[in-house]
Amino acid sequence: MIEFERLHHVSLAVRDLVRAKKFYSEVLGFPEIERPPFRSKGVWYAVGADQQLHLLEHPPGETLRTKGIDTTDGHFAIWVKSYSKTVAWLENIGVSYEARPDSVAGFAQIFILDPDHNIIELGAPYNS
Template sequence: MRYLHSGVTVRDLERSKRFYGDLLGLKEVDRPDLGFPGAWYAIGDTQLHLMVPAPDRPAGDADPQFTGRVRHIALGALGWDTLVARLRTEGVPVRDSAPSPGGPRRVFAKDPDGNVVELVDAD
């Protein structure tokens, strides 16, 4: 068995594409027509799928405490310091988190729809 992809719901596809493509630097890949808007991004051998739900359905994680432990995606980021600084400069909510014992540095950020993205220092 191997891990294939994660999917998150987003409300504004273009805004989310700027976040995941432009800010995080993920590469968008071809996506078949599934009958609803979305975008797919390559992350190593896996993918991230963005899906736009119908207007009456929720998008993102509305948890005001921003814990992100249960529902989140985790990305190993090269150039971690530069990336975290860029996110903060762009006004992206970023919460510092203590690394696991002996583990790398990490932060939790929120995409424009409130989905939590854990960024782990992969340098």
């Protein structure tokens, strides 16, 4: 049996690395970390103490997601401390979201899209 320790990273395809970096650095505030000198273009971020997000610039002409938020589609989730503060931040900077403050998941959920329509879930304790 495989003995899992933790999730190491999630990789997402992006069309425009400069635009994606602006979103993940400025909107979400992820700190950039060093990336090995791969032949491909990309950027790595720290997400918490031990997890990472890797953005990889996808070759031109290839198809990526184009539709809006579909919570049954592939996505990654980040736990946040406060539902209300996160919603206030998103509204303040003009990021569209789908909120589920009373989700049956057992915690509040907020769904957003990055510029390439990758779905991001922000989970928080109820009433936080």
